[in-house]
Amino acid sequence: MQYQSQAVAKPYFIAAIALFVAQVLFGLIMGLQYVVGDFLFPEIPFNVARMVHTNALIVWLLMAFMGASYYLVPEEAETELYSPALATLMFWVFLVAAALTVAGYLLLSYSTLAEITMNKLLPTMGREFLEQPTITKIGIVIVALAFLFNVGMTILRGRKTVINLVLLLGLTGLAVFFLFAFYNPVNLVLDKYFWWWVVHLWVEGVWELILGAILAFVLVKTTGVDREVIEKWLYVIIAMTLITGIVGTGHHYYWIGTPEYWQWWGSIFSAMEPIPFFMMTVFAFNVVNKRRRDHPNKPAMLWALGTAVMAFLGAGVWGFLHTLSPVNYYTHGSQITAAHGHMAFYGAYVMINITIISYAMPLLRGRNAANSAKSQIWEMWSFWLMTISMVFITLFLTGAGILQAYLQRMGENPQPFMVVQEHISLFYWLREIAGVIFLIGLVVYIASFFVGQNDPEATTAN
Amino acid sequence: MAQPFTKIMARNIFYGGTAFFFLLFLALTFDTMGQLPQRDNRAALSGELGPVIAQGKLIWEENNCIGCHTLLGEGAYFAPELGNVYTRYGNSTDAIKGFIASRPAEGIPGRRSMPQFNFSDEELTAIAEFLKYVSEINTANWPPNIQG
Amino acid sequence: MTADRSVLQSNYPPGDLAIWIFILAELTVFAVFFAAYAFTRLQHVELFNEYQLTLDREAALINTLALITSSYFVVRAVSAIKVDDRRRCVHWLLAAISMGLLFLIVKTFEYVHHYSEGINLSSNTFYMFYLSLTFFHFMHVIMGMVILAAIAVMAARGKYSRQEHTGIESGASYWHMVDLVWLILFPLVYVMR
């Protein structure tokens, strides 16, 4: 840690991991509800568990993005953060708002929550991933603006590196596109059209800039490869990301009432979306191969390479699998989508956040560069446990999805949804088992923060 | 010989390419907005039942129906697709109302069940009319069959 | 172009490698679009043949000649800077831009004509492809002209020389790509039936 104010990142990282745990726990509840339909019914119906699962994910990813920014922006800008106090204040505002919202989901019925937060004044609730009460959404905007101001002023004051600029661009885009969450017309087609401007342009647009910037930062720090080279790659990768990703939004406009030419535009451009992910994989391995030093923090490097590979598999390959409109006609809204969603979010955004946490946490906790060897071994175990179980979750859901599409949409005698669900329950059981192993991996990950604390720091074996 | 690959050029491509494709996306969006009136069944919204449909959408949202169901393929995959439920139920709003009203409050042992929301008849009508409106959106023949 | 072959042999194409990665990506998109056009036509041969006749082939010819000429001017501009003739280089670039402008004007007239007949992307499959392909290309022409204009300004300010002209070559390569795409697009959409 080179600047005192980088320390504000720590609570963000801790809260992010706590919410990650909540996300996984509720994921397991949902997974069980898929096969034991009345589990926790009617106390925690599926929709509530799902809201907690997805919203906890979104909030913890945002928390970790903010933590990452507070950590890397001062170091890149070579100056203290503009206002550490504002950053800490916003942490508590964000955490309390998130906690209250989750409590609202769990303790109240959703319609009651809508009523007491006065959703009718400006109805924005009840849309996938945007279930937060309007007042929480406004809170998110305020936190985001304060955050952008803080980070922006820091960058303005200090050295302007490409990593910082790209990060700032991504964060600004994140805030700007979130504003479409407040647009909710009665016309369902318009509603859905612009809903994707939040969801797609986030995860397949501006978030990838954030991902790229964080990855580039960690690689600069751990490999010692020339910054010029890494920044050049960063520009090319994010250029390809936005070139393919913006019009690639069209792959959501096949069947929601939008004109049919989107089937062409969407298919062609989104078919190219794996390219930037592939370039990212090539880039990461290239840079690591050309490293000028062996950084003692091995897990951070492992997570960085893991991000590159798993993002390519999850977002690239699994996305391509069902992105062409003739295929998507049969797979749209099936378990294939769920399979892709799981591996893409884990591979791209969960892993990049763990990468930066893995890199920064030892420094934030007073180490010179890395944790003890014992702690590192635990962390690497957690990497393999979580990553492999996520691969299996994805494979099982893909199997379920293929069977579902076939039985429900393609066969001679298409069967009703609920009947098909019975037929594919074996896959759901297997998915749940893989999910439990994922949870074990997560427990091991958390344990890695506590084991070997008194052991000496690991060094490179040169 | 100059450097074969410069950072400045990569940066220019990033800014130029992004602006270019965002403009293209806006142009396509502009065209789409012009085409939607022929496809999105907005006649129903400005018709007599418009306010009822609007109420139905609000009820749909304020009970987080999307948390289990899909609507035009988007949402959760825990419960059936509802974009075409009106046609699946024999073009009957009454059948939809009857189904929602008859859900057991304590669920069905061992199986998935829709919660009992205790809607009034007016609310049930609003939801059913909303789903009817959705089923009449031109979705390029999706879903492939009546099962959704 | 006139220089000795053996001297000019190089491992890299003219211009910056980054622009070439971009060019290849763009070409791929167009290639997919072309193949999609041809195979979709297979399903609607009569529709495509019928509506192809409503296109203005004279305008397309003018545009083809305009783009080829413009590409030629750009080649001359690159040759000029290679012998340090900055003034000529700028003149050739301006001539190339004016040819691009001619293309845009003619194409706009075509679009206005279609628009007045109420044709849009959703009219039928042929028009969907015709408008998508040409409009996508149209935007590339605009983009190319912006790049050429930027290069012309830089050249006028004396930023390029016989030793350092990667910028001009990059822009030239992009512009040739725009030309190249049109050379396939013109026969495919306007002529082949």
Place this chain on the structure above:
Amino acid sequence: MKRLSELLGIRPCTLIYLLLISFSLTTFLVAKMGFSGLGLSLMVLFLALIKGQLVGSYFMGLGRVRGIWRWPVFIWLFIPGILIGMAFYLSYP
């Protein structure tokens, strides 16, 4: 090309330019005279691919490049060319 252009007393790129123009005019005349059919379509396509290769080799300068960078335009013309040709071939019963 170089020797021919020297013979004619013009730059090679001017010669290429004239070739491109004449090919385009040919294509246009084919269309103007109302010709259609597989043979003519494929001829027009072939002319277009030749034009593309001329632009790639002489205007873009790939003819003077060693190694893999010599080929992208050729491949770009070749694969879609085959596909388009095949699609048109199949469209004639």
